[in-house]
Amino acid sequence: MAGPIDISVRADVKAISRKLSALAQNQLRFATAQALTELAKEVKADEAKNMDRTFRSPRRFTINSLGVQGARKDMLTAKVYVKPIAAKYLTPYEDGGSHVLPGTSKAILNPKNIRLDKNGQLPRKALERLKARKDVYIGPVKSKSGEVNGVWQRIPAKKGRATHLKLLIRFGDALPVNKRLNYRSHAQALVSRRFNAVFGAALARAMATAR
Template identity: 65%
Template sequence: MDISVRANVKDLQKTLTALANKQIKFATALALTTIAKEVQADEIHNISLVFKKPKPFTQKSVGVKGARKDNLTAIVFVRPIAAKYLEPYEVGGLHVLSGRALLNPKDIKLNAYGQLPRNVLERLKARKDIFIGPVKTKSGSVNGVWQRIPPKEGQKARRGRAASVAQPGHLKLLIRFGDPINVNKRLNYRSRAQAIVNHRFNAVFGDAMAKALATAK
């Protein structure tokens, strides 16, 4: 997405002195970099609003490349790995999965970000009480990670009390495998960036020009 501020700069240039015109490229580069950093900060904050406890990796994936006098373009970008799974939250579509199935935790402890701990599947596979695959249930076949719960013996009868019935062994669903589902949240990355540039650029450029003039030789 390209956002041009050329018209803003041309209008402002008409009111500048000769000294200011000499400094306009420096001021423009400074203003573009400043506004890009404002967009970056807003996008990072917005990620924390859209997602519940996002990982630091996701928030830190928003970067900035500043403008220069010889290249009056500032870039706000999302690093490739995060961009791949964040894209559906901007344009719509299905969740991007790291594997072939969506992991839906059912009865397993999550990390501080509400997600499965790293390498949890590998650790579960190594356990003898774990079964991974489809199981026929009353509601149909369910594919996932199951824990084999051994049978429990009934308690011995005491005077005046009947013996409790022994509990048979069963499977406990820990993680359910599912297909990708449609994303229903939106980051509105582009529209938020455009709104900040429209609202803030002239003021930011004015501050940048004041700094440029103060450092002019």
């Protein structure tokens, strides 16, 4: 998606560390790494729920595009990221703008008379399959309301009705995005709300296993 954001808990860790025993101090980096990784996993889960609420049955590809890179004792940074392909089309839902057109497409595909998948969306590779059919024409057609560009199925003459075209998919311009994920503010709110509890649990585990 758009540029990454940094959510720092350095001040929180520093404030807590001043109150710890020497043994706890020795376990501090390990506990911090564990806490950061756990928080990143919680952010990922929360962002997945956020996508589900925002898009109402998003594709699994979109949900599965979220990933986590855990922290280590020698690298006290955890990351929640979106894989590049999904990040490209999700960015307008954070920063505004128009829908990102898929692949090399120059138009939004607006389904009209075609079976959709269980998410109410055009199945993947549907356009490629339609292009291979002999009863399909792709291009502009003059209609009563003006020229319409899209994917058309040739319907044979039947019961006194002449051969005609049925619009399957209409091509349209990229439209402005009217929804927002607000993933940055969601992540910040979760980390602020959960840090103390998650860090406390991580430190307790670290102390219990200290040698």
